[in-house]
Amino acid sequence: MDGHKEERLGAGDPSDDFSSSWSNIGDDSSDSVYFFGYDRESTVLSEFGWSLHEPALPPRTAELVSIGIDSSGIAARSTTASGVGGGLATLDATTSNRPSVSSDSSEEPTEKSTSSGGNPQPAETPSKVRKKRQKRVRQPRFAFMTKSEVDHLEDGYRWRKYGQKAVKNSPFPRSYYRCTNSKCTVKKRVERSSEDPTVVITTYEGQHCHHSVGFPRGGGGHLSPVMGDQIVSPPGMISQFYKPQRVLELNPSSRETNIPSRAPNLPICPVPAGSFGSDSHHQLSPHSSSDQSQAQQLGATSLHDLPTDEGLLGDMVPSNMGGQR
DNA sequence: CGTTTTTGACCAGCGC
DNA sequence: GCGCTGGTCAAAAACG
Numbered sequence: 001m002d003g004h005k006e007e008r009l010g011a012g013d014p015s016d017d018f019s020s021s022w023s024n025i026g027d028d029s030s031d032s033v034y035f036f037g038y039d040r041e042s043t044v045l046s047e048f049g050w051s052l053h054e055p056a057l058p059p060r061t062a063e064l065v066s067i068g069i070d071s072s073g074i075a076a077r078s079t080t081a082s083g084v085g086g087g088l089a090t091l092d093a094t095t096s097n098r099p100s101v102s103s104d105s106s107e108e109p110t111e112k113s114t115s116s117g118g119n120p121q122p123a124e125t126p127s128k129v130r131k132k133r134q135k136r137v138r139q140p141r142f143a144f145m146t147k148s149e150v151d152h153l154e155d156g157y158r159w160r161k162y163g164q165k166a167v168k169n170s171p172f173p174r175s176y177y178r179c180t181n182s183k184c185t186v187k188k189r190v191e192r193s194s195e196d197p198t199v200v201i202t203t204y205e206g207q208h209c210h211h212s213v214g215f216p217r218g219g220g221g222h223l224s225p226v227m228g229d230q231i232v233s234p235p236g237m238i239s240q241f242y243k244p245q246r247v248l249e250l251n252p253s254s255r256e257t258n259i260p261s262r263a264p265n266l267p268i269c270p271v272p273a274g275s276f277g278s279d280s281h282h283q284l285s286p287h288s289s290s291d292q293s294q295a296q297q298l299g300a301t302s303l304h305d306l307p308t309d310e311g312l313l314g315d316m317v318p319s320n321m322g323g324q325r
Numbered sequence: 326c327g328t329t330t331t332t333g334a335c336c337a338g339c340g341c
Numbered sequence: 342g343c344g345c346t347g348g349t350c351a352a353a354a355a356c357g
Contacts, residue, residue, distance in 0.1 A: 161330055163349060176348070180329090189348090 139185075143203040151175065151190050151200055157208065159188065170194035181210050 146153060152175070159177035167174045172192035179186040186206035193199040 160328085162351095164331075165347065165349095168346065174347085178349095187348095 139206045141203055141205040143201055145193065146200050146202065147198050148200045149198075151192065152177070153190075153200065153202060157181075157186075167191060167194075172197070179208060181208075184209050 152159070158180040160180045161175055162178050163176035164173050165176070170191065171194060174189055174191035177188045177190065184206075186204065186208050188205065189201075189203040191201050193201055
């Protein structure tokens with residue numbers, strides 16, 4: 001099983017089609033190789049394959065194995081279901097729900113509030129009154145594969161579990177979490193790879209609009225960055241992961257389409273701008289800009305191709321990733 | 326008592 | 342149109 005993964009990746013002649021989508025950001029000097037990339041054509045991330053490496057690094061609670069990003073926020077269909085790449089990270093967003101970049105960002109329905117929370121249905125018959133849910137609007141997602149014993153990795157934010165489902169073709173259930181910050185619509189899914197139970201696949205959707213809460217629970221054990229300087233991303237999502245050393249190239253789609261390489265639709269925050277100043281005083285207010293400049297400072301040269309802006313990736317990709325090369 | 330988890334039901338999207 | 346599956350809701354239970 002692992003074999004086929006390796007095969008796809010290694011033999012798979014990375015340059016084929018995906019070389020530009022998936023970047024090997026491993027450190028030459030290290031035994032580990034990390035793959036970081038995104039789905040260029042809104043196809044299936046798992047098609048790119050991934051590889052588990054056994055990094056000769058200090059033991060950690062979780063190792064980042066692979067990251068997949070759906071920068072377009074568009075559908076990458078799950079092949080897991082079809083058995084093609086079972087257990088691999090797939091990002092999917094229903095095409096029909098594809099956020100239409102400009103307008104949607106503002107109307108971001110905050111699905112939950114529209115469905116029942118924001119619209120307390122005048123209960124008629126508990127069963128059928130249940131309000132019609134709005135179309136699901138998917139935000140860009142990205143997934144991480146980590147080798148970990150624990151399913152739910154500490155990432156500096158507090159999450160509330162709101163569902164769990166059995167997944168087809170997988171013996172492991174998938175858990176659904178939502179950020180406990182009421183203004184934050186970030187969600188995450190956690191499931192174990194059916195192929196390698198030691199691998200946890202975590203998929204994030206959305207962007208935190210607040211700082212992390214710190215690590216009240218774990219004492220921050222997961223946080224300590226190993227491969228270099230500290231991770232500077234306050235709203236970091238995966239700070240417990242290893243820091244990739246370099247990004248060769250990202251966002252080829254922008255190359256193709258001639259759009260500026262900034263991720264077109266990685267929302268900074270789904271929350272209406274106004275709510276920052278007024279409501280979440282202590283939160284992000286002043287630094288959407290400072291975050292940006294920070295990101296720019298940190299990664300300016302090498303990150304110029306980053307598709308991610310200071311949004312999701314800005315958070316997860318340790319600031320100065322690539323700054324050395 | 327407030328918060329989080331569990332869990333069955335409901336709903337949307339998609340393929341056939 | 343129907344069935345399947347993933348995603349979400351929300352009441353109840355569990356927990357601190």
